[in-house]
Amino acid sequence: MNGARSDVASRRVADHLRAAILSGEIAPGERIRQEEVAERLGASRLPVREALRMLEAEGLTEHHTHKGARVPKLDMHEVEVIYRMRERLEPLALAESLQHLTRDDLRRLEGLQERIEANGDIGEFLALDREFHLLTYSGCAIEQLSSMVVRLWNSTQHYRRAYMHLSGQARRWIVNAEHRLLLDAIERQDADEAERCLAGHIRRTRIELSHHPEVFEGPIP
Amino acid sequence: MNGARSDVASRRVADHLRAAILSGEIAPGERIRQEEVAERLGASRLPVREALRMLEAEGLTEHHTHKGARVPKLDMHEVEVIYRMRERLEPLALAESLQHLTRDDLRRLEGLQERIEANGDIGEFLALDREFHLLTYSGCAIEQLSSMVVRLWNSTQHYRRAYMHLSGQARRWIVNAEHRLLLDAIERQDADEAERCLAGHIRRTRIELSHHPEVFEGPIP
DNA sequence: CGGCTAGAAGTTGGATCCAATCCATGTCAG
DNA sequence: CTGACATGGATTGGATCCAACTTCTAGCCG
The missing domain is CATH 1.10.10.10 (Winged helix-like DNA-binding domain superfamily/Winged helix DNA-binding domain)
Incomplete structure (x- = not known):
């Protein structure tokens, strides 16, 4: 009621x-x-x-x-392995989700990406980016898979924020370009290409992060 | 104390x-x-x-x-996806574990495999097989990864048992052969080969299971 | 002066009782 | 006879009180 x-x-x-x-x-x-x-x-x-x-x-x-x-505290190696887990699991989640995404989901993804490109502050970017990716997995009906993906996002959230505080605007442009490629593949229902885009996106982020060990050392903004 | x-x-x-x-x-x-x-x-x-x-x-x-x-009840598609998750995560766990395995771990793996080859009843086989594989991951210090691997094993345990009740001895010989190849790669510290063996092992099991939809239909012994 | 120990305070784990919700059964209208 | 609906038993969610453990501190002895 x-x-x-x-x-x-x-x-x-x-x-x-x-x-x-x-x-x-x-x-x-x-x-x-x-x-x-x-x-x-x-x-x-x-x-x-x-x-x-x-x-x-x-x-x-x-x-x-x-x-x-x-709240667990992770070192750089742990976060790197978690990113490797994401590289392997999230493409699978996307493949499971892809054909169940509705036209409305696609519209919302477009809207989210536009808001991401509006270049808000870091907190807003992190929230929108998270919402964007998790929405692409929303069609995945396998509980174990969905929950593990969320777990991995939860675990790394803090370090993503710390990294964003260090990285410049250039990173955002790359993210936007990758998101656009991903969105395009999703709209075409091209599972293979979408998986490739996504794996590459996560992989690049992992490698970038590995160049910034200072993220894991001090207390963070 | x-x-x-x-x-x-x-x-x-x-x-x-x-x-x-x-x-x-x-x-x-x-x-x-x-x-x-x-x-x-x-x-x-x-x-x-x-x-x-x-x-x-x-x-x-x-x-x-x-x-x-x-206790969650899974359908065939869910179990199949969980096996695909295993195919992707367990090789990673093995790679993380490999160089931390002690000489004693290797000896215990040998012992377990010998007991598996002794061809006990189904309950014993399942327990030993589980122990064998999880022991190969015991050197993995990444909590998230280890716990997820255990989760995946937990989720499928019941269906592995149901399947074993249907499959003949021939399956066990294949498992034994694959375990021996895996053990050999592990002892040689050959990460790439070990990952390949393991992924193939899980993949074959998944495909076999997909030929037995009856596992997911009735109540089980 | 330093390290160890005893104990006191603070925090989590567990037992019991009460409240809110679910579900099956039975009743009544159509 | 069938369906909706109300009611009571069963089961889970929450509050409070007590017990067990940890940890920090003060004091004592070497």
Whole structure:
């Protein structure tokens, strides 16, 4: 009868924490105290515990018994391997998704890409880029595959942001060109070409990132 | 100071349920009632809830709000895609693991393969085969990669068992031959060859499985 | 002065009770 | 007889209180 509200407390808490982690408000390595979160969101500790477990499944927190939850901190090699995983899994997800994308999805992809090209600030770019790519996978009905792709995006989000703070506008032009090629292949339903574009896009990003070890050293803007 | 006992109730419960699901005692599609488990293991419902969340992160259960936990039931296409994910991820895990494998690991791999060749019953074969492959990945220090590989194995375990009940001894000879080739490449630290062997091994299994749609239809031994 | 230990405070894990939701059964109108 | 609908039992979600563990600190002894 209501507007599909998330009236389950644990989900509300999870949504809140997820946003806080993805936006960088809670940084990698930082500890999350149950009581503090519970108090701030007006719930008891129990839904917070459930929420932290959900986030753990999404790769956003890690849990150690009697020591609580932290946001995982990754080193350069870990992130590089995660990018290699993305190179292999995301083309598969795209292939599974491609023929199920609706005409409306394509229109939204176009719209997102136009907004990406509008060159907003870094936070906006990251959010739109994420939305763009995940939308291309939205037709993938294989739960395991979709959830793993989201996990990989979640894990690297913080380092993508850190890298964007270092890289110039030129990078964005390359991204835009690659997105356009990808969009074109998707609209033509050319699975092979779309997979190639996507793998190349991720691969290039991985290699660029590997030239900036400083991303993984200090605290970040 | 104690013998590394799993004195945390939620972990004990999770271990118990994991074993029950992997052994087929709890079948795909089956519901898991918190109170029943709690009573049977002499704990309250809370650690059971935590355990179910852990298992969800491992791909062994799925959770729907106010409807509880079930073991996911997959159709043939889903399993086929999961095998394609394995084809892409496990060679990567092997490459990451290869140079960290100790001489002792290699000896244990040899021992496992010999026990596999001893041709025990199906349950034993499945357990040994799982142990063999996961041991080859044990040197992989990338948590995300290792955990995803385990997830994929967990998800398909039941269907591997169902398939084994249908396939003859000839399949085992092929598996043994492939394992020997893989072991040889691993011992020579030949990453490329090992990746090729492994991808081929998984690929062949996927194709074989796709010839047996009956695996996904009825209830299973 | 430094390192180790005991304990106190803080944080997480677990048990019990209550509330909200789902689902199956039975009833009644058409 | 069939369908929708209401109701009660069953099951999960949440709050509160207590126990176990970790960690930080203060004090003692070498």
